[in-house]
Amino acid sequence: MNAAPADQIRLLDVQALDVRLTQLAHRRETLPEHAEIRELDSELAQQRDLLVAARTEESDTAREQTKAEQDVDQVRQRAARDQQRLDSGMVTNPRDLESLQSEIASLARRQDDLETIVLDIMERQEAAQARAKELAAALEALEAKAAEAAGRRDAALAEIDADAASVRAERADVAAAVPADLLKLYEKLREQQGGVGAARLYQRRCEGCRLELNITELNEVRAAAPDAVVRCENCRRILVRTPESGL
Template identity: 55%
Template sequence: MRAEPDHQVRLLDLQEVDAELDRLNHRMRTLPEHEQVQRLDARLTELRDRLAVVETELRDLEREQRKAERDVEQVRVRAERDTRRLESGQVSSPKELESLQSEIASLARRQSELEDIVLEVMERQENAEARRAELEREVAEAEAERESADNRRSESVLRIRDELDSAAQRRARIAGEIPADLLGLYEKLREQNAGVGAAALRYGRCEGCKLELSTAELRELRTAEPDEVTRCENCRRILVRVPDSGL
């Protein structure tokens, strides 16, 4: 392939812009805010799951408390009824009187036990409410932190997109100055060689693979026509001769 020396040198400008585009795209993919937002999303999911468990526990405790309070009230009403009956003097039989007194004592013990249950449930409720308040605080903090990280990410993405747009415009302008066959070869080699399709020959070394050329290779390049498109024997990239090639 043959191409004007100026067109070959222009490949180096194109390669520089392509390298910049690759760096910008890499920055876009690896923004630290991406990881921060993902970490905070996972943290929020965990906190919200824990909060849902506590809220379910509180609902269960509220039902348990209402039941225990109803049980206390039922026992209290029954004990009051039996006490009024005892105090009214309506019971004259010693055996029935003894049975009534025993039942009142049993109801008193049962009421005390149920009241202890109510107090225990209330204590568990208090602990659960404290856990809920702490989790709500942690959720609010994580949400604020996530929003801040997302805002920083959006700002970074916008800045990088502006740089990408500017670099893409420069690339289109440079690519339009390069013959189609030379540009096609460059694009093919760039795809095959980790994004580098053309490299300068400087001081006898290929800037693409960073290897020095042999004396024989340099002699061939020295005698090649200026419009001949040369390739590095090591990496096969387009090798562009420049003033400080060392030829």
């Protein structure tokens, strides 16, 4: 294949722009904000689970407290009725009187036990409320931190995408001036060679594979016509000659 030396050098410009696009794509994928947001998302999920558990406990203890207070009220009402019967003098039979007094004493003990239970539940309820409030505040702070990180990520992505669009436009202009067959070969080699299809020959060294050409290879390159498209014997990339090639 033959191509004017200027077109071959222009191919290096295309390669440089392709390298820039690759760098921008890599930067886009490896923004530190991506890892930061993933970590924050994990923390948010954990924090939300903890908050749900705390609010569930808060709700459960609230129902438990309501039930315990109802039990206390029932015992209190029953004890009040028994005391009213006792005070009314309607119960005169000694055995019934003794039974009624015993029941009132038993109800008093039961009421004390239930009131102790209510106090314990209230303490757990207050602890659950405080825990839920603390977790809600922590979740809010995490959400704000995640939103800030997302804002930084979006701004960085927008900047990268704008740079990439500019580079792609410049690349299209430069590539349009490269002969179609040369560009086709370059694209094929670039796909095969990890994104580098053309490399400069600098000081007798291929800048694609970084290997120095031996004397035989150098003589072949020296003997090639200026418009001949030469290839590196080591990496098979297009080898572009410049005044700094050292030939």
